[in-house]
Amino acid sequence: MPTPDKQLSAEQSRQVAETIREEIARRRISRQSLAEQAKLSLSTLEKVLGGRRPFTLATTVRLEQALGVSLRKGQDSPVAAAPSNGDISPDGLGAYSRRSVEWLEGIYVTVRPSFGDKDAIYAYRTEIAWDAAVSSLVFREGERQDAAYTQFGEVAVPNQSGHIYLVTNRHGQHRLITVSRPRISGEMYGIITTLLAGRGSLLTPIAAPIAFLPIKNILNPTLGRVLPVDPNHAIYRSHLRLTIEEPFALLLPG
Numbered sequence: 001m002p003t004p005d006k007q008l009s010a011e012q013s014r015q016v017a018e019t020i021r022e023e024i025a026r027r028r029i030s031r032q033s034l035a036e037q038a039k040l041s042l043s044t045l046e047k048v049l050g051g052r053r054p055f056t057l058a059t060t061v062r063l064e065q066a067l068g069v070s071l072r073k074g075q076d077s078p079v080a081a082a083p084s085n086g087d088i089s090p091d092g093l094g095a096y097s098r099r100s101v102e103w104l105e106g107i108y109v110t111v112r113p114s115f116g117d118k119d120a121i122y123a124y125r126t127e128i129a130w131d132a133a134v135s136s137l138v139f140r141e142g143e144r145q146d147a148a149y150t151q152f153g154e155v156a157v158p159n160q161s162g163h164i165y166l167v168t169n170r171h172g173q174h175r176l177i178t179v180s181r182p183r184i185s186g187e188m189y190g191i192i193t194t195l196l197a198g199r200g201s202l203l204t205p206i207a208a209p210i211a212f213l214p215i216k217n218i219l220n221p222t223l224g225r226v227l228p229v230d231p232n233h234a235i236y237r238s239h240l241r242l243t244i245e246e247p248f249a250l251l252l253p254g
Contacts, residue, residue, distance in 0.1 A: 008055040008072075014129070014140060016060055016071045017049050018152065023067050025148055038066035050143045051107070051127060089136035094158040098130050101137055101157055103182070104164070105129050108212040109221045110141070111236040115196050115206065121226045121236045126166075126212060128155060139166050145224040149197075151175060164188065177210060180248045186214035187239065189248035207251065209243035211236075 008016065024034060035045040039062060047053040064071050087098040107127050114120035124144040131138040137155035144150050153168035153175075166177040179190030189211050196206040213236075215221060222232040243249055 006057045008057070008060065010054065011129070011131070012072070013048065013055045014051070014127070016055050016063075017051065017142075018140065019069070019071050020049060020063060020067070021147070021150060023069060034063070034066060038062040050125065087135070089157075093136050093154055093156040096157045096159075101130075101155075104137060104155070104157070106186075107215045108188075109215050109218050109223070110210065110212050111226075111239060112192055112210040113208050113240065114225055115208075117225065117227075119228055121233060121240065123221070123223050123226050123232075123236060125215070125223060143223045163190070178249075179210070179212060185217060187217070188212040189239070189243040189246070191243075191249045191251070209240050209249060209251070211239040211243055213239060 020034075024031065031045055031049070032042050035042045038045070038059075040059065044053070044059070048055050048059065060071055089096050105128055107125060109123055110126045111121055111123045114122045122145075125142040126139055127142065128137055128139045130136070134154070137157070138152065139155055140152040141150045151168045153166060156165040156167060158165075162181060164179050164181065166179070168175040173195075175192070175194040177190060177192045179188040182188050189209070191207055192210040193205070193207045195203040198204060218232070218235070220232070222230050226233050226236060244251065
């Protein structure tokens with residue numbers, strides 16, 4: 001029988017965090033409010049939602065009681081037998097095996113130009129991991145300043161192009177990130193194409209350079225809107241310039 005302080009696995013913690021973030025967005029409540037209802041410190045809630053600490057059973061139960069929803073869907077159910085292609089992704093993602101993409105798994109600091117401040121850089125956390133439920137790599141963003149726009153989706157790794165695609169598809173609305181294969185030190189560079197939210201319901205297509213930097217390579221990563229006075233601004237800017245100067249991607253003038 002599980003003890004109250006039992007830790008959830010990394011995959012279970014990720015799924016619980018995703019459900020909580022969706023509930024927070026749907027109900028339009030603050031993390032502070034949820035922490036108070038669950039009798040947790042805001043620091044603890046931020047760490048588990050950001051993936052810096054695994055969920056414990058006791059913490060999960062408190063959050064379930066506060067939200068009134070089950071956060072452990074299927075975790076106590078018998079594990080179904082894996083299909084014969086359980087370690088091979090669908091054809092539409094490149095039909096890659098799990099072993100062939102293990103080197104992509106990890107946590108990255110993702111940087112791109114800020115869409116609202118030409119002098120700033122926007123940075124957030126992205127985790128790439130294998131998801132047995134869909135038999136492919138998936139990615140999930142975290143610790144975004146604009147949490148309502150946090151993205152998650154599938155990772156395609158086709159052999160033909162030599163590039164990696166992080167694809168978000170929500171009810172037919174797509175966001176696509178195309179990046180190079182990692183350099184020897186693990187960085188990936190490319191382009192993000194998405195929609196820029198304007199006033200009211202205005203959405204404008206936008207593209208920009210983007211870089212994925214292994215978090216272990218950044219001594220003290222800064223997340224959120226990174227201004228020129230921040231020590232990491234110059235580091236992040238050099239990586240974004242490398243995207244165009246190398247070039248890993250081309251942005252053509254109109």
